[in-house]
Amino acid sequence: MDHNPEPRKTRIQTENEARILDAALDAFSIHGFRGATVDQIAEGAGMSKPNLLYYFRRKQDIYEALIDRLLDTWLEPLESLNENGDPIPELRMYIRRKLEMSRDFPRESRLFANEILQGAPRIETMLETRLKGLVDEKSQVIAGWMKAGRLNKADPRHMIFAIWSTTQHYADFDVQVRAVLGPDRGGDGRFEDAARFLETLFLEGLKPRA
Amino acid sequence: MDHNPEPRKTRIQTENEARILDAALDAFSIHGFRGATVDQIAEGAGMSKPNLLYYFRRKQDIYEALIDRLLDTWLEPLESLNENGDPIPELRMYIRRKLEMSRDFPRESRLFANEILQGAPRIETMLETRLKGLVDEKSQVIAGWMKAGRLNKADPRHMIFAIWSTTQHYADFDVQVRAVLGPDRGGDGRFEDAARFLETLFLEGLKPRA
DNA sequence: ATAGAGTTTTATCAAACAGTCAATTTCCGT
DNA sequence: ACGGAAATTGACTGTTTGATAAAACTCTAT
Known part of the structure; x- marks a missing residue:
């Protein structure tokens, strides 16, 4: 049938x-x-x-089709964070992949940013179920690493926020980034500079060892 | 006269x-x-x-009046970064103040985010002159601290981007933050949790000393 | 109290907007 | 090559939008 x-x-x-x-x-x-x-x-x-x-x-049908198509792609990097891997390379990989998405899919990032800025009226439920579920799950993984002394102790959820915000910044605020960096540093190399900086920041922090 | x-x-x-x-x-x-x-x-x-x-x-006159009023307030925290202070407390203060602005002026933050997201057609010149000028100046200060070994070596401009993005995230993506944290952790305490996390991140990083 | 500046409202406009409909044209398997 | 399904178009509708004009009203300094 x-x-x-x-x-x-x-x-x-x-x-x-x-x-x-x-x-x-x-x-x-x-x-x-x-x-x-x-x-x-x-x-x-x-x-x-x-x-x-x-x-x-309807106009809204186009919008919803876009959002639907976007979600899987968008969450995939976090989904593939591997509990059994080494924390440091896993983190490095996650940051790198999120940054690559900002470089390769800036429009998708901005669409998402716009939706959230407007109060996410069309995806609120999804945020509270699917997204929250995924973050809860991966926060457990990260908290496990921290408890085992393989990462510094910190709030895993805010850590995920920090990775999201720093990487997506290069898509969502691209105009500002390029304006501030100027013609010399604002070219294609800016994503490599960003990758280097973010690796230092997230792994070493800024305070010298002393 | x-x-x-x-x-x-x-x-x-x-x-x-x-x-x-x-x-x-x-x-x-x-x-x-x-x-x-x-x-x-x-x-x-x-x-x-x-x-x-x-x-x-005109509608545009209202918008421009808002943007004008906003700019001074928005840049003030970076402007008051003091070359002669201690790098660590100066950084800590800057992060804290930017986070407080996200907490106390979320609408202003979102207005700015919306403008940049849309390609900043109305403030592009300002980004390339006033904002770039300020970031250039303060990047020199930070680079000086790094050269003196008082901060880890990293790209000062991307460091400023990281502070902007992580702190403004709590205003611009507020709906998402609260959805992910849930009713228990998503209350008023979320800004204190964020402040604690960001201090750890920016100063210590996530890799254990070992 | 009153004159004139300052403020508010009613009525209105043309353009832009999302969406509909019937009629026409193109496509494609047979 | 042909018939029906799929695709495209032009003409249109009702509504929303940014903006204007003129008349009516209110405030305030004298």
């Missing part, structure tokens, strides 16, 4: 949905849900507004 | 402008410039839209 007659997608449908989501990512990541317009997205996707609305009936 | 006949403000004018700016801060900090509406601000300020536009002729 075919109880889930998932309508198979045509070539054109697949292509156009991809074009729409890409253009919508441009718009929503900069202006947020309310600030972005359907006309703007349609123009970015190279099609008329009615045609766009043939694929996504 | 009175070449700048600054029109002195009446009582009503002073009161109403304050009410408008307060309501506008609510709206712009959540929805950004495009997403916030004049009607919404007028309602928040408890007056009709034409009345509001009697005080600020």
Whole structure:
């Protein structure tokens, strides 16, 4: 019995949905849900507004499709934090991967930032269930490492916040970062400089050993 | 000669402008410039839209007034970083004050975040001049401390980014922070927990001395 | 108390907005 | 090549939005 007659997608449908989501990512990541317009997205996707609305009936449907697609990718680095690995390389890896995501998917990062800034009206439930669940789980792992003396004792949850904020900063506040660094240091090398700094910060801290 | 006949403000004018700016801060900090509406601000300020536009002729004028008022307050903590003080207490103080600003002025922080997220079209020049100038100056101070062996060697500019991002995270991503911490740890104590963690992170790092 | 500046409201506008509809055109398996 | 499904379009609707004009009202200094 075919109880889930998932309508198979045509070539054109697949292509156009991809074009729409890409253009919508441009718009929503900069202006947020309310600030972005359907006309703007349609123009970015190279099609008329009615045609766009043939694929996504409401503006909100586009937005939700984007958020859904984003979540798995976004949480994957934390999910793959391995309890049985060495704490230091595990942490180093996590920071590096989060920073790479800021470099490679800045629009996705900004979309997420915009949603949270606006009070996360559309993903609040997900924050309280899936995200909280994941952080709770990984906090236990980190707390275990700390108890075993393999990491300095500190609040694991705030540690995760610190990794999120420092790495996502290079996507969300990119304009500011580049303005402050100037043309010389603000080029492509800024992510390597950031990686070096964050490794020092998170592992060694700033106070000399004395 | 009175070449700048600054029109002195009446009582009503002073009161109403304050009410408008307060309501506008609510709206712009959540929805950004495009997403916030004049009607919404007028309602928040408890007056009709034409009345509001009697005080600020264009929506953009309200926004710019807010940004102007914000900037001095926002940069003050970094400005007061004292070259002649001890590096460790100076850093500790700077982090603490930035965190207090996130706690006491979350709307202002979100307004700023929204502006940067949107590519900072209205303050780009200021970022490249005033902000860059200040960061350049204070980076020299920090670099001096590092050269003297009073701080671990690291990129001062990225160090400032790290302090900005970690502290502002508690204002800009407040919804997420509270969702992840849950009702028990997400209460008013979260800023003290954050302060403790950030002090450990920035001074000691996470790798045990061993 | 009153004149004039300062304030508020009613009515209104054109543009931008999300979304609909019927008619047309394109695509694609047979 | 053809028929039906899929895709596209232009014309349109009702609403929201930023902004204006003019008339009516209120405050305050004299």
